[in-house]
Amino acid sequence: MSSRSEFLERLEKWGYNLTKAVLELEEPVMEIPARTLSNTIWDEKAKMLKLGPEKMHRRFLDMKEARRFMQTVLMLRLIVEAIREDVYPTIRDLYYNGKHTIVFKDPLGRAHRENTWDEQDESNAVIEDIEVATNVLREEMGVSADVKGKIVGPIVVRSQGYELDASKFGETALSLPVNVDALEIVKVEAAYVLVVEKDAIFQRLVREKFWSQENAILVTAKGMPDRATRRFIRRLNEEYKLPVYVLTDGDPYGWYIYSVYKSGSIKLSYESERLATPEAKFLGLTATDIDAYKISDNYVIAATDRDVKRAQELLRYPWFQKSEWTKEINLFLKKKKKVEIEALSTHGLKFLHDYLRDKIRNKKFID
Amino acid sequence: MYSYEALPVAEWFRRNRELAGFHNSTRALYQTIRELVENSLDATETYGILPTIFLRVAVEDEQKSWVSVYAEDNGIGIPGNEIPNVFGRVFYSSKYRIKQHRGVFGLGLKMVVLYAQSTTNKPVLVRSATLKSDKIYEYQIMIDTNANSPIILDRREYPNKYRWHGTAVKVVLEGNWLGAKKRIEDYLRRTAIIAPYAEIVFKGPDMDLWLKRRTTKLPPAPKEGLPHPKSVDVDTIKQMLLDSRGMTLLEFLTENFDAVGEGTAKAFLEWAGFNPNAKATALTPEELVRLVEKMKQYEGWRRPRADWLSPVGGELLEIGAKAILGAEAVFAVTRKPESYGGHPFIVEAAVAWGGQIPPSDKPLLLRYANKIPLLYDEGADVARKVVDEFHWDNYKVKFPAPLAVIIHVCSTKIPYASAGKEAIAEVAEIEKEMRLALRDAAKKLRLYLSRKEKEMELFNKYITFAKYVDEIAHNLSVITRLEKSIIAQNLHKLIEKKLGTTVDELVKHTLSLTSASQQEEVTEAMAQ
Numbered sequence: 001m002s003s004r005s006e007f008l009e010r011l012e013k014w015g016y017n018l019t020k021a022v023l024e025l026e027e028p029v030m031e032i033p034a035r036t037l038s039n040t041i042w043d044e045k046a047k048m049l050k051l052g053p054e055k056m057h058r059r060f061l062d063m064k065e066a067r068r069f070m071q072t073v074l075m076l077r078l079i080v081e082a083i084r085e086d087v088y089p090t091i092r093d094l095y096y097n098g099k100h101t102i103v104f105k106d107p108l109g110r111a112h113r114e115n116t117w118d119e120q121d122e123s124n125a126v127i128e129d130i131e132v133a134t135n136v137l138r139e140e141m142g143v144s145a146d147v148k149g150k151i152v153g154p155i156v157v158r159s160q161g162y163e164l165d166a167s168k169f170g171e172t173a174l175s176l177p178v179n180v181d182a183l184e185i186v187k188v189e190a191a192y193v194l195v196v197e198k199d200a201i202f203q204r205l206v207r208e209k210f211w212s213q214e215n216a217i218l219v220t221a222k223g224m225p226d227r228a229t230r231r232f233i234r235r236l237n238e239e240y241k242l243p244v245y246v247l248t249d250g251d252p253y254g255w256y257i258y259s260v261y262k263s264g265s266i267k268l269s270y271e272s273e274r275l276a277t278p279e280a281k282f283l284g285l286t287a288t289d290i291d292a293y294k295i296s297d298n299y300v301i302a303a304t305d306r307d308v309k310r311a312q313e314l315l316r317y318p319w320f321q322k323s324e325w326t327k328e329i330n331l332f333l334k335k336k337k338k339v340e341i342e343a344l345s346t347h348g349l350k351f352l353h354d355y356l357r358d359k360i361r362n363k364k365f366i367d
Numbered sequence: 368m369y370s371y372e373a374l375p376v377a378e379w380f381r382r383n384r385e386l387a388g389f390h391n392s393t394r395a396l397y398q399t400i401r402e403l404v405e406n407s408l409d410a411t412e413t414y415g416i417l418p419t420i421f422l423r424v425a426v427e428d429e430q431k432s433w434v435s436v437y438a439e440d441n442g443i444g445i446p447g448n449e450i451p452n453v454f455g456r457v458f459y460s461s462k463y464r465i466k467q468h469r470g471v472f473g474l475g476l477k478m479v480v481l482y483a484q485s486t487t488n489k490p491v492l493v494r495s496a497t498l499k500s501d502k503i504y505e506y507q508i509m510i511d512t513n514a515n516s517p518i519i520l521d522r523r524e525y526p527n528k529y530r531w532h533g534t535a536v537k538v539v540l541e542g543n544w545l546g547a548k549k550r551i552e553d554y555l556r557r558t559a560i561i562a563p564y565a566e567i568v569f570k571g572p573d574m575d576l577w578l579k580r581r582t583t584k585l586p587p588a589p590k591e592g593l594p595h596p597k598s599v600d601v602d603t604i605k606q607m608l609l610d611s612r613g614m615t616l617l618e619f620l621t622e623n624f625d626a627v628g629e630g631t632a633k634a635f636l637e638w639a640g641f642n643p644n645a646k647a648t649a650l651t652p653e654e655l656v657r658l659v660e661k662m663k664q665y666e667g668w669r670r671p672r673a674d675w676l677s678p679v680g681g682e683l684l685e686i687g688a689k690a691i692l693g694a695e696a697v698f699a700v701t702r703k704p705e706s707y708g709g710h711p712f713i714v715e716a717a718v719a720w721g722g723q724i725p726p727s728d729k730p731l732l733l734r735y736a737n738k739i740p741l742l743y744d745e746g747a748d749v750a751r752k753v754v755d756e757f758h759w760d761n762y763k764v765k766f767p768a769p770l771a772v773i774i775h776v777c778s779t780k781i782p783y784a785s786a787g788k789e790a791i792a793e794v795a796e797i798e799k800e801m802r803l804a805l806r807d808a809a810k811k812l813r814l815y816l817s818r819k820e821k822e823m824e825l826f827n828k829y830i831t832f833a834k835y836v837d838e839i840a841h842n843l844s845v846i847t848r849l850e851k852s853i854i855a856q857n858l859h860k861l862i863e864k865k866l867g868t869t870v871d872e873l874v875k876h877t878l879s880l881t882s883a884s885q886q887e888e889v890t891e892a893m894a895q
């Protein structure tokens with residue numbers, strides 16, 4: 001593995017090439033692999049999303065790109081400085097570090113004010129651009145994001161010399177660190193990994209001791225998973241061959257979250273090979289479940305226009321073009337009904353456990 | 368038994384003075400200034416003299432609201448022996464010949480004198496000297512309304528040591544200064560727009576105005592001519608016949624009318640069924656009416672000549688509009704001569720844009736006839752209709768807009784809607800020319816506005832890039848440890864290369880296109 005200083009060199013080189021163009025009076029152009037749907041390739045064999053060959057060219061002298069160009073150079077400087085100073089900022093730190101107001105006085109004496117960036121989305125996006133353009137991952141830069149992931153179950157890990165037993169957290173849970181690759185897995189005695197989309201359901205299952213009854217590791221990332229959580233699940237599957245099951249709400253957003261765990265995301269397709277878990281199985285909830293488990297109408301919610309639009313988008317994604325999925329999505333589009341995981345309480349609070357066991361034992365999942 | 372009596376003309380006008388614009392003490396004061404200023408301009412520019420006009424309004428008796436009006440010019444003056452008639456006989460004028468004047472009726476001065484004497488019973492004081500005259504004549508005159516003749520109260524002569532020429536008039540009348548003040552100011556300013564070669568100094572009880580001469584270029588003086596055969600009526604022909612003792616019809620036509628040679632006259636007479644060799648004076652009244660009718664119908668006449676006219680021209684209009692309106696840009700058009708009913712006319716139009724013109728929902732309209740600003744009765748004027756019906760959106764104008772429109776009609780006979788000379792009547796030929804003139808001027812404006820838009824676009828493009836230069840140069844310099852100023856310099860060069868122009872050029876263009884007022888703001892901002 002390369003050291004942080006080698007990554008620094010790569011980042012500096014990229015910055016130097018831009019500067020060199022300027023010094024030679026040529027327009028500086030950044031070549032950045034396009035992180036778009038059209039440049040996302042579904043690798044059927046590897047069962048994951050990969051970054052295609054398309055490159056976009058971010059030019060300084062392009063009315064639509066000038067601002068992004070400035071933002072990218074600014075972010076590059078922030079990251080380079082962080083490595084030089086041997087600090088480990090979060091993406092939020094970088095956002096605040098770089099945020100200031102540019103005041104430009106034009107030759108007519110009028111002042112123009114503009115923030116380098118307004119929302120964190122903007123600074124996050126240029127970090128990802130720099131990653132793909134320089135081929136240095138954020139983790140390799142030493143830049144971290146909030147980690148939302150936590151686990152409970154029969155697993156012991158070592159962090160900075162301390163051994164942590166995830167089965168001894170009572171009603172709380174073990175939070176995953178920023179760099180899960182630095183986390184040493186000491187011992188695993190689990191039968192499988194259950195990934196739960198929602199924190200509330202995760203906490204219920206912890207309190208109800210579902211994990212100890214099942215000898216399973218419970219994981220949640222509270223919605224759309226961050227990279228560290230995905231990476232950790234991938235390790236459990238890859239290094240310890242644990243089956244991975246995913247439980248989400250029964251709507252297009254839940255289904256997409258599952259696909260991110262399994263195949264990777266459009267925005268971060270260049271990271272799929274590290275993050276995706278192609279073996280992950282989808283337990284539910286499905287559109288079919290509404291009838292199959294006789295979910296009471298009280299728990300069934302009408303789909304919004306946005307849900308419908310999202311479902312139609314999923315239908316067009318190659319990685320959803322499997323008969324099981326098209327069947328589910330089309331059923332959803334036909335009935336225009338969705339359910340949350342909480343809907344499983346339709347037959348009493350314990351029914352969630354029965355549902356999970358039924359799905360896992362009888363292999364009623366979607367691959 | 369009925370008793371018949373003729374109402375003397377002067378008496379008739381005294382009783383019906385609102386027809387000539389003397390409705391009340393406000394209008395009368397304004398109209399007095401107008402009549403005097405227009406006579407002064409006629410007496411100067413028409414003869415190649417750069418007009419210098421001095422005006423003063425003073426309160427004479429506050430209780431009775433009597434004011435005096437004094438007007439002095441450097442014109443050709445009035446011969447001493449003509450002064451009494453010029454000031455004391457209605458319809459006495461030197462302007463009946465066919466050429467463009469401001470004055471037309473031979474009435475203006477007399478209305479002033481009549482109104483003054485009927486409200487204050489005071490005579491008009493006149494002092495005048497003609498070009499090279501060695502005497503200055505001074506009169507005090509009133510009008511005998513029943514006899515339509517002057518009453519001379521006083522007459523003096525002075526030696527003209529300094530060869531002064533011009534005319535000075537002073538009248539005392541009942542006038543509402545506060546009511547008329549705004550109109551008078553408007554009138555004088557608008558006069559200065561169309562006559563930027565005039566110097567006009569005005570002193571009022573609480574308003575001084577000095578409208579400086581902006582150019583020494585005068586419009587070409589109009590030539591004098593004979594009437595066009597289509598333009599005369601039966602009475603005029605009768606008048607002409609009095610001076611045509613012994614002429615044949617053929618001779619009468621070729622002598623008295625413009626552009627009528629023997630060939631044209633013969634062809635016409637044959638077409639109309641008259642004997643060319645018949646004595647003109649021998650025409651019966653019926654034949655006379657038929658002759659005039661035929662003259663109006665005949666299509667074989669040459670077009671009326673336009674050198675009797677004196678259009679202002681684009682250059683002068685532009686100077687005037689820029690100076691007085693403070694416009695950022697002015698586009699003027701002088702159309703080719705046209706005619707209606709045998710009277711030649713020319714329409715001029717100018718659109719003035721930006722600068723100190725306040726934006727409004729409708730263009731500000733400045734109407735002129737024979738260089739006279741028309742202030743009242745705008746609604747009755749055909750120009751208002753033309754401007755209102757104009758499709759401004761086709762010319763890149765979006766309201767509210769800082770837009771003023773000048774429309775000037777010059778003609779040997781302006782078809783006024785009334786004797787107050789305040790609005791032009793709807794004459795199809797004139798209306799059409801107004802539309803075309805406005806269209807031609809608006810086309811130039813459109814070109815200007817789109818050029819401006821483009822320059823602005825380029826400037827904004829420059830800003831889009833330039834505002835990031837410092838930030839980018841700083842960051843690259845930290846990353847590479849190279850000199851920031853060199854990176855910044857080169858980035859600026861790259862921008863200039865991309866835009867295909869230098870920043871200095873760009874600023875120069877953009878500045879030339881922004882209005883004067885904005886420029887002031889800019890310099891202020893730069894000074895801070």
Ligand SMILES: Nc1ncnc2c1ncn2[C@@H]1O[C@H](COP(=O)(O)OP(=O)(O)OP(=O)(O)O)[C@@H](O)[C@H]1O
Pocket residue numbers: 402406407410440442443444445453459460461462469470471472473474475476477533534
């Ligand atoms: N300031 C002046 N200098 C020289 N001549 C003048 C002056 N004022 C008036 N006159 C002469 O007096 C005549 C009569 O003037 P007046 O104003 O009564 O009639 P007008 O100008 O001919 O027509 P209008 O009724 O339209 O004003 C003019 O035609 C002109 O010859």
Ligand SMILES: [Mg+2]
Pocket residue numbers: 402405406469470471474475476
């Ligand atoms: Mg007059």
